[in-house]
Amino acid sequence: MQLTPEEAEMLAGKQGNGKKKAMELLVALGEIYGADRLIPITSAHLSGVSYKTIGEGGIEFLEEMAKDSKVSVPTTLNPMGMDTMRWQEMGITEHFAARQMHIIRLYEKMGVEINCTCTPYLLTNRPRVGDHIAWAESSALSFANSVLGARTNREGGPGALAAAIIGRTPNYGLHLDENRRPTHIVEVDADIMKEEWSLVGHAVGRKLGSCVPFFRGLGNDVNGLKSLAAAMAASGSVAFFMVDKVTPDQPKTLEGLETVRIARKDIEESVQRLTSSKTPDLIAIGCPHLSENEMKQLASFLDGKTKKKDIEVWFCTSKGIYLRCPKERAVLEKFGKVLCDTCMVVAPIEGVHKVTASNSAKACSYLPGLCSQKVFCGSQRELLEMIL
Amino acid sequence: MRFKCRAIMKGKGIGRLLLLNEPFSFLGGVDTKTGELTVASGRQGEPIDGRIFVFPCGKGSTVGSYTIMDLKKHGHLPAAIINASAETIVATGAVMAGVPMIDKVDLSLLRDGDCALVDGDVLDMMDLDERKVVTCILRRKDKILLLKRSQKVGTNKGRWAGVSGFIERGERPEETALKEVAEETGITTARLEAMGAPLRVREGTNVWTIHPFLFEVGDEKVVLDWEHTECKWIALDELPGYDAVPGFRLVLDSLHL
Numbered sequence: 257m258q259l260t261p262e263e264a265e266m267l268a269g270k271q272g273n274g275k276k277k278a279m280e281l282l283v284a285l286g287e288i289y290g291a292d293r294l295i296p297i298t299s300a301h302l303s304g305v306s307y308k309t310i311g312e313g314g315i316e317f318l319e320e321m322a323k324d325s326k327v328s329v330p331t332t333l334n335p336m337g338m339d340t341m342r343w344q345e346m347g348i349t350e351h352f353a354a355r356q357m358h359i360i361r362l363y364e365k366m367g368v369e370i371n372c373t374c375t376p377y378l379l380t381n382r383p384r385v386g387d388h389i390a391w392a393e394s395s396a397l398s399f400a401n402s403v404l405g406a407r408t409n410r411e412g413g414p415g416a417l418a419a420a421i422i423g424r425t426p427n428y429g430l431h432l433d434e435n436r437r438p439t440h441i442v443e444v445d446a447d448i449m450k451e452e453w454s455l456v457g458h459a460v461g462r463k464l465g466s467c468v469p470f471f472r473g474l475g476n477d478v479n480g481l482k483s484l485a486a487a488m489a490a491s492g493s494v495a496f497f498m499v500d501k502v503t504p505d506q507p508k509t510l511e512g513l514e515t516v517r518i519a520r521k522d523i524e525e526s527v528q529r530l531t532s533s534k535t536p537d538l539i540a541i542g543c544p545h546l547s548e549n550e551m552k553q554l555a556s557f558l559d560g561k562t563k564k565k566d567i568e569v570w571f572c573t574s575k576g577i578y579l580r581c582p583k584e585r586a587v588l589e590k591f592g593k594v595l596c597d598t599c600m601v602v603a604p605i606e607g608v609h610k611v612t613a614s615n616s617a618k619a620c621s622y623l624p625g626l627c628s629q630k631v632f633c634g635s636q637r638e639l640l641e642m643i644l
Numbered sequence: 645m646r647f648k649c650r651a652i653m654k655g656k657g658i659g660r661l662l663l664l665n666e667p668f669s670f671l672g673g674v675d676t677k678t679g680e681l682t683v684a685s686g687r688q689g690e691p692i693d694g695r696i697f698v699f700p701c702g703k704g705s706t707v708g709s710y711t712i713m714d715l716k717k718h719g720h721l722p723a724a725i726i727n728a729s730a731e732t733i734v735a736t737g738a739v740m741a742g743v744p745m746i747d748k749v750d751l752s753l754l755r756d757g758d759c760a761l762v763d764g765d766v767l768d769m770m771d772l773d774e775r776k777v778v779t780c781i782l783r784r785k786d787k788i789l790l791l792k793r794s795q796k797v798g799t800n801k802g803r804w805a806g807v808s809g810f811i812e813r814g815e816r817p818e819e820t821a822l823k824e825v826a827e828e829t830g831i832t833t834a835r836l837e838a839m840g841a842p843l844r845v846r847e848g849t850n851v852w853t854i855h856p857f858l859f860e861v862g863d864e865k866v867v868l869d870w871e872h873t874e875c876k877w878i879a880l881d882e883l884p885g886y887d888a889v890p891g892f893r894l895v896l897d898s899l900h901l
């Protein structure tokens with residue numbers, strides 16, 4: 257990989273240990289993937305925020321980086337392991353909370369914006385078409401590539417932090433035109449509603465694995481597309497997809513591509529595969545984090561109703577959306593907790609809950625492995641009717 | 645013997661090899677508090693501290709990068725990591741924790757317990773000696789020539805082989821090849837048909853670097869020297885019936901035979 261004199265200087269440690277470490281990481285990743293050089297990025301988004309996932313090893317790394325380095329581009333964070341205001345209500349231990357806050361302060365010291373969400377693009381971190389970025393949250397990076405037309409690889413947490421510090425990322429993979437081409441055509445049947453796109457994503461990831469699907473039969477619906485991106489990344493590591501007439505990069509040709517049809521039975525099969533129990537003790541909505549629009553829809557559906565069943569309910573969103581929706585929050589709080597900056601997957605719910613219900617195929621995919629949960633996968637309507 | 649590799653994390657580490665044949669996940673594969681491998685690795689209880697840890701490639705969760713940091717915190721880092729082909733999780737962890745790491749290494753040449761030094765992009769296998777040889781396949785009308793090695797030769801006595809010989813210092817492999825064909829078979833009109841990429845085969849503390857050659861020969865009679873006692877022209881599908889020298893099949897493969 258060709259380095260500029262300035263990059264070589266940073267690699268040699270002349271601009272501090274944090275930058276040296278960051279350059280070592282970018283060069284190692286660039287070498288593995290055959291990048292020719294580093295390219296400037298306009299923003300970064302980091303995973304590796306919850307104490308539950310990164311543990312003491314992660315803290316040690318962040319402490320080392322925070323000693324003498326700061327991010328050089330606008331950088332946001334993934335959800336952390338708790339709502340900073342309501343961690344006690346969530347059943348979080350004091351030790352966990354203290355270590356979690358330590359992590360947040362380390363990121364803050366490095367100049368990272370403390371807005372912990374998997375939907376940074378709904379708030380302050382919204383890349384433009386053609387921007388090179390280094391994002392690490394699988395659903396957000398897929399959304400940025402596929403709906404916003406920005407360019408990012410599927411970064412790991414440390415790699416995205418290194419890119420944020422240097423302001424550059426190795427030039428390979430989805431930064432290059434030649435890799436932004438569809439590998440399959442996916443026809444989604446007309447009777448499938450946008451509320452079900454999460455399951456469409458799960459079915460596509462399940463059937464095709466890591467691929468670049470070109471979708472027909474989907475429209476331009478931000479909420480639907482964010483759920484689709486999230487589910488497809490979870491089940492098939494998909495980092496980039498194209499939607500007919502929506503994705504800024506439209507394919508030049510579809511010649512020779514295999515067509516896959518997603519029908520009602522595929523949706524049903526996904527639900528069946530993801531469901532392992534029918535009796536949740538936690539209903540969690542907001543994976544990915546709820547948008548303003550979704551908060552409004554939920555509030556207007558629930559307004560005037562009463563909660564009849566005593567099941568814990570979480571509505572997960574970002575601090576930004578939370579602040580924008582005071583009226584909706586007041587309605588939703590009658591049915592459950594509106595939690596900020598965290599979610600059902602990265603919070604340590606194991607030990608507190610046993611069966612979690614979600615309308616997100618992404619959450620339903622991760623809950624058994626990361627949170628030892630049994631899962632009920634249902635539509636938002638089905639989940640809410642369990643408490644009404 | 646020294647191997648040029650690809651440096652993933654430059655540094656220096658010396659130790660005995662701890663070699664796994666399967667892809668490895670740090671998350672779940674090692675206990676960070678004791679530094680011992682777990683049952684998932686297939687080598688339960690083996691400590692990785694100070695060893696040069698060799699496995700084909702990483703696998704599993706990205707949290708594995710942080711597991712390597714956890715090993716650092718508990719003072720159980722390996723001296724270095726060697727992969728056949730590096731992937732993101734282990735590479736990221738090695739850089740984060742400052743563990744020297746190289747890849748693009750032919751793991752078939754390494755054995756558990758070997759002494760080694762990783763230094764930048766060089767792997768120095770201190771106890772191994774390299775022996776450079778040519779192996780020449782002579783072909784006549786779809787049959788190849790097998791020679792039975794005599795009891796007077798230094799290695800592989802009594803086994804079947806092609807024409808072979810050590811490359812002398814300063815000699816080009818193709819010069820050695822032509823010379824050996826003439827000496828061992830008396831054939832002087834062999835026509836060079838193909839040269840395969842050099843192969844390496846481990847045997848004891850020797851690494852044989854074999855340069856494969858394919859020659860077409862006419863009806864000239866084969867005259868053996870002291871190195872062989874017998875010769876046979878065989879079709880390729882008859883080969884399994886012969887006790888051939890190690891790596892002989894690989895030589896044929898590299899010549900697309």
